[in-house]
Amino acid sequence: MSLLPTRSPGALLLSALMALMCLPATSVAQGFSAFVSPPRFEAKLTPGKPTRLIVEIQHVGTQPGAYRFYTNDWTLSPEHAVSFTDALVPGSCRPWVAIERRELTLNPGNRYRYRFEITPPANTPAGECRFALMVEGRDAAQVQGPVPQVGGRIGVIVYASVGDASPDLSVTGSGVILREGKPLAVIDVRNNGLAHGRLDGVVDGTDASGKKIELAPADLPILPNETRRISLNPVAAAGLPAPDPRFPLRVTGQLESGNQRVPLDLQFSAP
Secondary structure (H helix, E strand, O other), X not given: OOOXXXXXXXXXXXXXXXXXXXXXXXXXOOOOOEEEEOOEEEEEEOOOOOEEEEEEEEEOOOOOEEXXXXXXXXXXXXXXXXXXXXXXXXXXXXXXXXXOOOEEEEOOOOEEEEEEEEOOOOOOOOEEXXXXXXXXXXXXXXXXXXXXXXXXXXXXXXXXXXXXXXXXXXXXXXXXXXXXXXXXXXXXXXXXXXXXXXXXXXXXXXXXXXXXXXXXXXXXXXXXOEEEEEEEEXXXXXXXXXXXXXXXEEEEXXXXXXXXXXXXXXXXXXX
């Protein structure tokens, strides 16, 4: 079966969407009778060669479900809100993408392994290709379950690095914000690399009372040439709520992004 180019005029932008940026590998969107897995791809591309990816769709409605497929470009705001657009943004790599089919109907309980390919041109320099594969309910009446639902769509986020593109993260600032009335340590992370990065790991904190607290960074992407604010969240011990540190708070240790190490030695003052 040949794959189809993804650009199709007239693809609709609907409300009731859910961007699967940081959710578990299998998730279900509200108002949408399908499990889609995985919610995110991170692929390595070779210029001039196709890379095939597969997303599995399981229809969980009680009636047959009709779906359509297309690609979108997307942006992530400083508040971490995802916005999708059907219009090609400058530098979009969606013309590199071919999809298996534009429409699909599944019976209740059926699964389908949906294929798509990315083929960067042979002269493509190192960098990162980012887009979303959109899975949309074609007819709200056909994707309903036991409770009537509205149509929706899921955006499967794709990060594909070309050549040796990699992130280059550094901490450029820090501070304390209030979230739900509680102080929270945050760091500003700059990415001077050619691909997105994420901070991972746990660092050590000592609060004003001398209490030892472990903190973990929020799982958010830092895109190339972007500075993003990342929260350091207290880690809860098994069976216990997350601790509330008393500020000022001292944080030391190192976080990771792939093979890169990002050291921290910071003092967070009381808000």
